[in-house]
Amino acid sequence: MTETAPRPTLEAVAARAGVSRATVSRVVNGSEGVRERLAERVRRAVEELGYVPNQAARSLVTRRHDAVAVIVAEPETRVFADPFFARQLRGISKELTAHDNQLVLLLTEDRDDHERVGRYLAGGHVDGALVFSLHIDDPLPGLIQRAGLPTVFGGRPDWSGGRGDVVYVDSDNRGGARDAVRHLLGLGRSRVAHITGALDQTSAVDRLDGYRDVMAGADPRLVVEGDFTAASGERAMRELLGRCPGLDAVFAANDLTAAGALRVLREHGRRVPEDVAVVGFDDMLPIAEQTEPPLTTVRQDIEEMGRLMARLLLRELDRTTGTDGPPSGVVLPTTLVRRASA
Amino acid sequence: MTETAPRPTLEAVAARAGVSRATVSRVVNGSEGVRERLAERVRRAVEELGYVPNQAARSLVTRRHDAVAVIVAEPETRVFADPFFARQLRGISKELTAHDNQLVLLLTEDRDDHERVGRYLAGGHVDGALVFSLHIDDPLPGLIQRAGLPTVFGGRPDWSGGRGDVVYVDSDNRGGARDAVRHLLGLGRSRVAHITGALDQTSAVDRLDGYRDVMAGADPRLVVEGDFTAASGERAMRELLGRCPGLDAVFAANDLTAAGALRVLREHGRRVPEDVAVVGFDDMLPIAEQTEPPLTTVRQDIEEMGRLMARLLLRELDRTTGTDGPPSGVVLPTTLVRRASA
DNA sequence: CTGAAAGCGCTAACAG
């Protein structure tokens, strides 16, 4: 049954309905101005024949594809270490679907992939792109710029010297970090350490900045660099315990890191939160609820971020004319979720 | 800069190289039989103009899209609760990319989505489909069958009365479960309980069957139904403790469930593995290594599953003629990973 | 080995 039954064409429907192709096209595309009687006849013919428009033919003339590329730059540890990625995709998918757009997923791992992606984007298969997980000096933005595709970034890109017209959606990493640290301070802690994320990503830098906003003038040895993995959380925690045995709180750049830190704390006989209070970031459910004790953390609405990215892009695509660019950056709020660890 | 620079066409390249469109097409598509001198000239022209073929135009005539749909049926708890999904996607993406195929992601949530997916598939946008997470009596297979698209399923579909020509890739769930239970028995345990997964999925049923293979004749109260979530693991564990206080081992249908069980065990003062040994399934890293104690579990190579699915589909698509169908089912082996919990 | 010509299925002016 590999026989691909030759699908009916517009022509066939037109013949059956006794009208011209143009009329069928109008009905199918919902154009106004077709007498109801005819429209009805056409609809019946479509139904009977099981007609489905050929997208390739349509794209050829409209130059629209109703498809958006989602580009995820790997190896992005977080992407495959937690459900972050899936959540965001879900948000994007929902929004895209609601507007009859398809989601073309492009995962990139190395240089070659970048070239491939560049070619793909240039090939005009999609109307726009959603891009994630940029690291500092990633070549992707350049490639995309060159392809001249409307693009929305997930997470603030690190273009310090940047042009102002970059559209992105980000969480309020800095504000969330401040909340976390203030919460710790509010608990009466004073020697609050911070385990950072991978500092080649703006999210990690922003969280560190938030920490510093509140802890200005604190002992710099209270900050140790991590990379968002649980392993880095363990390593960093050990180092912290060695350097500053007196610390009484830790703000970890994400939940995975916090989980690692928690383990080391327990190993060393420090009780959480009695001796050391711990706060994470992300509120990655299967992690945050699973730790011992459950993690107090900063939640960001991942799915909403995805949805918003898609919405911004679609809006941009629909702007047939009006040249008033969309907002260049949207920052979503975060909320502190209190569990047992702090 | 929304000006979409009109991309060069075959025509333009032909003009520049001083040949016909047909010749350019041959060179671009790597057809044999173009004098090297001309071919070279064409390649240069392509390079200079930055020509990239228009896929829509090409598809219109070839009826190939070099694109594959990946359909994930939600709400599939596991999909968003663990990195399973991402891993599998990565495997698929790699394989597809290696063969210049694109990945179109279709997430479905409810009835409406099914219709939409059916339309999409029928619309001839993709050459084939990869389908995941089928539950019993999911309408998807029917829709796909109707669209007449070559398809490979992830996980054995539950078509008991089924036609023999279903192609799927699955893990050896039953064998893995047997290994897990035997391991427990080998540890000297005898009252081995099982917390099942969602029994409307074949993976859960197969794991239960594996358990029964080894524990034939065991007290039926040792089996409690779960649904692959950590919450169900907690609930089930509580129930088990109530029913069979003497149990000395638990085989959980997946790591998340095991993590939940572990928590309840600790709550009740049972030491793991001394009092109760626990084995999970999946080897979902961020979970399995994070539990207290780290989880002994059955590992399946998720990424390889994805890669294999893609490979089977591509092979099917390339079969221009030979009607010897591909293997109807491929089952990948699992391995027991020993950590501290058993 | 290369070019000319005929569409693939659809939309979008433009007439009527």
Add this chain to the structure above:
DNA sequence: CTGTTAGCGCTTTCAG
């Protein structure tokens, strides 16, 4: 309001 007429950019016989 509806039909006619051109293509969109590319592949693919079929001649030469």
